Amino acid sequence: MTEAVLDIDDVAVSLGDVRVLDGVSAAVDRGTFVGLVGPNGAGKTTLLRTLNAALRPDEGTVRVTGQNVAELSAKEVGRLVATVPQDTSLSFDFSVRQTVEMGRTPYLSRFGGMRPEDHELVDRAMKQTAVDEFADRAITAISGGERQRVLLARALAQDTPLVLLDEPTASLDINHQVRTLELVRELVDDGKTVVAAIHDLNLAAHYCDELLLLGEGRILASGPPESVLTESTLERAFGANAVVSRHPVTGSVYVTALPDQRTHGEADGRVHVVGGGGSAARHLYLLSAAGYDVSVGALNEGDSDTETARQLGLDTVTVNPFAPVDAAARKTVTEYVERADVTLVVDIEIGEGNLANLEAARAADELVLVETRPFAERNYAGESAARTYETLRSRATVVTPDEVLGAVTAAIERARTPTPAQHDY
Amino acid sequence: MQTTTKTAVWSAALCGLLLVVVLVSAGIGPVSIPATTVAKTMLNAIAVPTSFSVSLGHFSLVGITVPLPAPEIGTVHPFAFDVRDSHATIVTNIRLPRIVLGAVVGFSLAAAGVVMQGFFRNPMADPSIIGVSSGAAVGAVLAIIAPFALPFGLQLQGAAFLGAILTAFGVYLIATEGGKTPVATLLLAGVAVQTLLGALTSFMLLHSGESLRQVVYWLMGHLDNTSWNEVLVAAAIVPPLFAILVLHTRDLNVLLLGEEDAHSLGIEVARTKKLLLAVASVMTAAAVSVSGVIGFVGLIVPHILRLLVGPDHRILLPTSALAGASFLVATDTIARSGTAELPVGIVTAALGAPFFLYLLRRQEVHKL
Numbered sequence: 001m002t003e004a005v006l007d008i009d010d011v012a013v014s015l016g017d018v019r020v021l022d023g024v025s026a027a028v029d030r031g032t033f034v035g036l037v038g039p040n041g042a043g044k045t046t047l048l049r050t051l052n053a054a055l056r057p058d059e060g061t062v063r064v065t066g067q068n069v070a071e072l073s074a075k076e077v078g079r080l081v082a083t084v085p086q087d088t089s090l091s092f093d094f095s096v097r098q099t100v101e102m103g104r105t106p107y108l109s110r111f112g113g114m115r116p117e118d119h120e121l122v123d124r125a126m127k128q129t130a131v132d133e134f135a136d137r138a139i140t141a142i143s144g145g146e147r148q149r150v151l152l153a154r155a156l157a158q159d160t161p162l163v164l165l166d167e168p169t170a171s172l173d174i175n176h177q178v179r180t181l182e183l184v185r186e187l188v189d190d191g192k193t194v195v196a197a198i199h200d201l202n203l204a205a206h207y208c209d210e211l212l213l214l215g216e217g218r219i220l221a222s223g224p225p226e227s228v229l230t231e232s233t234l235e236r237a238f239g240a241n242a243v244v245s246r247h248p249v250t251g252s253v254y255v256t257a258l259p260d261q262r263t264h265g266e267a268d269g270r271v272h273v274v275g276g277g278g279s280a281a282r283h284l285y286l287l288s289a290a291g292y293d294v295s296v297g298a299l300n301e302g303d304s305d306t307e308t309a310r311q312l313g314l315d316t317v318t319v320n321p322f323a324p325v326d327a328a329a330r331k332t333v334t335e336y337v338e339r340a341d342v343t344l345v346v347d348i349e350i351g352e353g354n355l356a357n358l359e360a361a362r363a364a365d366e367l368v369l370v371e372t373r374p375f376a377e378r379n380y381a382g383e384s385a386a387r388t389y390e391t392l393r394s395r396a397t398v399v400t401p402d403e404v405l406g407a408v409t410a411a412i413e414r415a416r417t418p419t420p421a422q423h424d425y
Numbered sequence: 426m427q428t429t430t431k432t433a434v435w436s437a438a439l440c441g442l443l444l445v446v447v448l449v450s451a452g453i454g455p456v457s458i459p460a461t462t463v464a465k466t467m468l469n470a471i472a473v474p475t476s477f478s479v480s481l482g483h484f485s486l487v488g489i490t491v492p493l494p495a496p497e498i499g500t501v502h503p504f505a506f507d508v509r510d511s512h513a514t515i516v517t518n519i520r521l522p523r524i525v526l527g528a529v530v531g532f533s534l535a536a537a538g539v540v541m542q543g544f545f546r547n548p549m550a551d552p553s554i555i556g557v558s559s560g561a562a563v564g565a566v567l568a569i570i571a572p573f574a575l576p577f578g579l580q581l582q583g584a585a586f587l588g589a590i591l592t593a594f595g596v597y598l599i600a601t602e603g604g605k606t607p608v609a610t611l612l613l614a615g616v617a618v619q620t621l622l623g624a625l626t627s628f629m630l631l632h633s634g635e636s637l638r639q640v641v642y643w644l645m646g647h648l649d650n651t652s653w654n655e656v657l658v659a660a661a662i663v664p665p666l667f668a669i670l671v672l673h674t675r676d677l678n679v680l681l682l683g684e685e686d687a688h689s690l691g692i693e694v695a696r697t698k699k700l701l702l703a704v705a706s707v708m709t710a711a712a713v714s715v716s717g718v719i720g721f722v723g724l725i726v727p728h729i730l731r732l733l734v735g736p737d738h739r740i741l742l743p744t745s746a747l748a749g750a751s752f753l754v755a756t757d758t759i760a761r762s763g764t765a766e767l768p769v770g771i772v773t774a775a776l777g778a779p780f781f782l783y784l785l786r787r788q789e790v791h792k793l
Contacts, residue, residue, distance in 0.1 A: 052689050078691025085686055092681055092736035102679050106691030110672050113429055158690070 005030045005161050005193040006051065011060035013043075013050050020046045022217045024060070028195060028210075030161075033188040035208035036197040037228075039238045042214040044197040048164050051195065052081045065161050078106030082155035084165045087147065093138040096150050100126055100135075103157030125156035129183060145176030152183065156192075163187075165196035169203065181207045205229055206252040213237055225253045243311045256311050267291035269412040272333075272340035272364070274357045278304040279346045283370075283404050287344075288312045290405060292412075295336045298329040298357055324353035333360040341415040342366045342408050345392065349378040350385050358388050366411040367396035370404060432740040439747035443528065446751045450758040451520045458512050465506035466516045472500035523651040526715060527757045527769070528750035529659045530648070531722055533712040535749020536667055538723030539730075539742050540705040543677045544698070545608055552709040552723035555615040555702070556592040559622035561713040562644055564588025566626055569640050570633045581643075582655070582714045589710035592618060597702065606698065608684075646719035646770025648757050655715045662711040666704050667746065673701060674738035681736070719770045721777035722749055728784065 006028040013021040020043045028034050036044045049055045051062055053069040061068050064080040072080070082103070103125065104118045114122075126132040129149045134142060139150060148168060155163050165184065169177035177200070185207050188194050198204040204211055205225035213221040213228050215237035221228040234242040240257050247254035271287050273280050273296040280296060281304065288294045297317025299306045309316040317332045319325055325333070333356070337343050343364035350358055361367065375389045399407045448460040476499030537552035545554065553559065564584035596618050600611040626644070633640050676697050679687045684694045709723070730745040753769070756776060760769040 049685075054685060054688050073691075074688055074693045075691040078689065081689070083686070083689035085683075092731075094678075094681075094736055098678075098737060102682070102690060105675065105679050108675065110675075 004028065005065055006195065007061075007063040007066075008047075008051070009061050009063070011047075011050060011057045011062060013046055013055055013057050015046065015055075020217055021050065021057075024214075024217070024219055026212055026219060026222060028162075028193060030193050031188060031191050032193060032209045033185060033207060034195045035204035035211045035225075036195060036214060037199075037201055037204050037211055038214035038220075042237070043217045044214055045166060047214065048083070048166050048195070048197055051162075051164055052083045053077045075106045078158065078160075080160050081162045081164060082158035082160040084148075084151045084155045084163065084168055086167050086170050087144070087151075093140055095136050096131055096139055096142070097122070097126070097135040099139050099150055100131070100153045100157050103154040103159075106158065121159055122157045125153040128156060128187070129153040145172050145179065148172060148176065148180055149183065152180070156187070161193060163192055163194045165194065165198075167197050167199055170199060177203060201229060201234075201255045202247070202252070205254070206247075206250055229253050229255055243313060245311060267409065267412075269293070269342070269416070270295070270340040271408055271412075272296070272336045272343045273346065274333075274343065274348070274361055275299070275305050275346040276303055276348045276354060278308075279348050280305045280344075281308040282401070283344060283346060284308055284312055284314060286405050287408065288314060290409075292408070295340065297336065298325045298333050298354070325356035330356040330360055333357060334363050337361055337363045340364065342368060342411040344368045344370070344404065344408060345396075346370045347372050347378065349380060350375075350389070351380040355381045355385050355388070358385065358392070361392055362388065366415045367392055368404065368407045368411055369393060369396040369398045370401055371398050372401065428737060428739050431734070432743060435734055435740060435744045436747060439744055439751065443747055443751045443754070446754050446758075447524055447528065450524050450754050451516050453758055453762050454515070454520060456512070456515055458516060462508055462512055463516055465504075466508050466513050467521075468504040469502060469506055469508065469513070470517060471504060472502055474498045475501050522653050522656050523648050523757070523761075524754055526651045526656045526659060527648050527754045529656065529663055530712040530716045530719065531726075531749040531751070531753025532667075532746045533659075533663050533708045533749075534719065534723035535726040535752070536670060536742060536746040537705040537709045537712075538749075539727040539738065539745045540670060540677065540701055541723070542727055543681060543738060544701055544705070545612055546681060547612065548728070549724075550612075551720075552705065553619075553713070553718075555596045555611060555706065556618040556622060557589045557706050557709045558713050558718045559619045559626070560592025561585040561589035561710060562626050562718060563592075563622050563629075565643050565714070565717070566629045566633070566640050569636050569643065570629055582658075585714035586710050589713055590707065592622065593702075593706040593710070604695070606695075608698075611702075642768055643717045645768035646717040646773070647760075647768040648716055649761065649766065651715075659711055659715050663708060666708045666711075669700070669704050670708075670742060673697065674742050677701070677738040677742075678736075717768070717770065719753070719773055721773045721781075722753055725777045725781045725784075726752055728781065732784065 004027040008024055008026045011021055011024045012019065024047065036047065038044055046055065050057055051069070053062075053072065053074070056070050062070065067080065069077050069080065100122050101114065104114060104122065107118065108114065123132070126135060129152050131146065131149050131153050134146065139147065142150070168180055168184070172180060181203055184194055184196065196208070198208070208225060210223060211225050211228040212219055213233060220237050221233045229244055231242060231244050234240055234244070234255065242255050242257045245254050245256070246252070267290045270293045273284060273287070273294060275283070275296060276299055284294060284296060284305070285308065295315035295317070296305065296309045298319050299309070299316065300321050300323065301318050302321045306316060306318055315336070317329055317336065319329045337360050343361050343366070345358070345361055345367065347370045348354070369392065375386065379385050379389070397407045397411060448463050451463040452458040452460050478497045534552050541550040541552055541554050542548065544550070564587055565581055568581040568584035596611065596614050597606065599618070600606050600614040630637065630640055676692050679690050679692050680694070680697065682690070688694050726749040727741065727745045730741055730748055734740045734744050753773070756772040757769045760767045760772045
């Protein structure tokens with residue numbers, strides 16, 4: 001059995017009259033990296049401040065290695081929990097070494113100075129975080145990323161079983177975000193226990209062993225990233241329209257937040273898109289963000305337009321990779337085209353494999369064609385394809401890629417206005 | 426260099442400087458006395474205790490007489506240099522009390538200034554930031570223009586001390602809500618109370634009649650007519666308080682990180698803040714009540730020393746205090762050596778402000 005370094009039991013905290021945390025319970029085992037995620041105002045910082053006894057819970061207890069931190073002196077807590085702040089307000093010219101040495105404060109007697117073992121721990125912490133190269137520079141003269149490492153070194157010098165990080169990457173550029181979290185990851189692999197409030201869900205998913213999802217002062221989900229970051233929990237916690245997939249490179253859970261269709265797009269109508277090879281991605285995104293019900297196909301599995309469509313949560317007709325559009329797929333596409341108010345054909349290259357899509361588009365009420373070069377240049381399916389395209393083009397609105405949204409909107413209006421009755425006088 | 430070594434070297438150098446300043450200063454005046462004679466006189470005064478007995482005596486502190494067991498110590502003077510009597514009298518009874526008081530006052534103000542600037546993390550913080558000097562001024566002016574209005578037979582210095590302490594405590598109470606004393610509130614409450622007390626002092630000045638000159642003189646800060654009694658009172662109050670501050674220099678460093686950080690590094694923030702504020706205020710009150718309002722010592726000396734030795738309070742506090750002592754002794758020497766004696770407060774301000782502006786333009790004092 002692993003030993004719980006941190007045990008949060010039914011904690012409730014109020015700030016003023018507002019109950020910020022309510023009934024929060026969690027346990028963190030030794031050697032785990034726990035990411036604290038959740039929307040702004042969910043109580044992440046409040047929870048961290050309760051863990052290091054800066055705040056006293058109204059109810060419940062926080063135990064670190066079995067000891068209730070609310071009942072300990074600041075010095076005793078300082079030996080159990082180290083906190084890495086977002087940044088330091090230290091504006092005096094303390095050197096990097098002096099700043100790291102401050103981590104030894106909870107161990108020093110008022111009447112004595114640093115002992116050899118204190119110096120040893122400071123040196124080791126500086127080496128681990130690679131701040132020893134600029135140990136004598138002033139804390140005000142180094143970059144934000146370096147300063148974050150110095151603060152981490154200070155926390156390591158504190159030699160505590162538990163380290164807390166409050167948005168350690170909030171003010172860093174992308175390179176330093178990754179470097180900082182890589183460093184924390186290494187420390188955890190060496191046996192440290194870390195709880196970090198992290199804003200970026202994808203960084204949290206990639207680096208943390210477990211996530212605690214806070215929302216409205218409660219824990220909405222906890223466990224491994226893939227079990228916490230699901231579309232339904234994200235919807236609950238953030239009210240966000242997010243898509244969860246696997247990152248193609250790292251294989252970690254990957255969250256993409258999308259513009260909220262319910263609030264962003266007011267547009268109403270169905271659009272079917274014929275595309276492929278990434279040519280439709282931008283149009284899919286814009287149409288879906290505008291609020292249209294978008295379907296797309298048929299596309300090959302693995303096509304980048306297919307990925308985009310999946311991430312946007314669109315109805316997608318697919319066939320196997322490199323396979324031609326078969327009869328079944330063609331039938332489905334025709335159904336989508338018939339149901340749609342408008343069909344958009346992007347200027348893709350047409351071969352025998354996807355000619356069926358073009359033929360299915362003939363069923364459309366309203367057509368919008370994107371053209372940046374003549375069809376002849378992208379026709380690999382011969383004379384019959386050219387004839388089909390010409391049929392479509394004769395009754396379509398032909399636009400450049402930038403005009404798509406406007407053309408679709410206009411076409412939908414036409415499709416929805418009943419044809420005036422013909423009167424013969 | 427290790428902090429302790431660095432502190433020792435700097436402190437020793439500044440002690441040496443102080444000694445030189447004192448020797449030179451005691452020689453300057455209407456009667457010029459060579460520094461060697463001053464040194465001999467001072468050595469002659471050194472007494473080594475040989476026997477010890479205790480009898481019940483009385484001790485007078487800030488005008489209040491309390492019965493106290495008085496130790497009686499038999500002494501031997503190890504040195505007996507030949508010094509002319511008139512010179513010995515001038516040095517021991519006239520110049521040295523004033524010089525030693527100046528040193529103690531400068532020491533206190535500079536030390537309190539370091540603490541207040543660190544505590545408030547504000548470059549404009551001075552020892553009187555929570556109204557100590559304004560309170561002392563009200564007490565002192567009241568003692569001068571209406572001595573009959575004071576309770577308990579308080580003297581001028583007692584009244585000033587009481588005014589200072591009451592004001593500091595009042596400001597603290599005003600700024601405290603629900604057991605918390607936010608530094609920003611404390612600062613603003615201090616400014617407001619200083620303004621209010623300034624108005625009160627001005628009003629009393631208008632009605633001070635014949636004592637106007639004496640009141641103005643006190644308000645400008647001065648060290649003349651000093652007796653060994655005042656020196657003893659100040660010297661009894663200041664060292665123990667300074668010792669408390671020295672024991673909290675590491676806490677002061679950590680407090681610079683901000684209260685939240687300081688807490689996570691094991692500092693009992695609320696208790697430490699209260700203690701530092703109280704000690705620095707009492708030190709300031711002790712200095713101001715014997716010398717009047719001497720400005721700028723507590724503001725610029727810490728700034729200059731921070732540029733020289735860095736921001737670490739373990740070295741900044743003792744060095745600033747020693748430098749403050751030298752600075753005030755030197756400026757007071759200038760103040761009393763002109764044809765007409767000036768209040769030393771005028772000299773410290775007149776010398777200190779331009780020097781500070783020079784530093785401000787040249788160095789990055791504003792980075793604080």
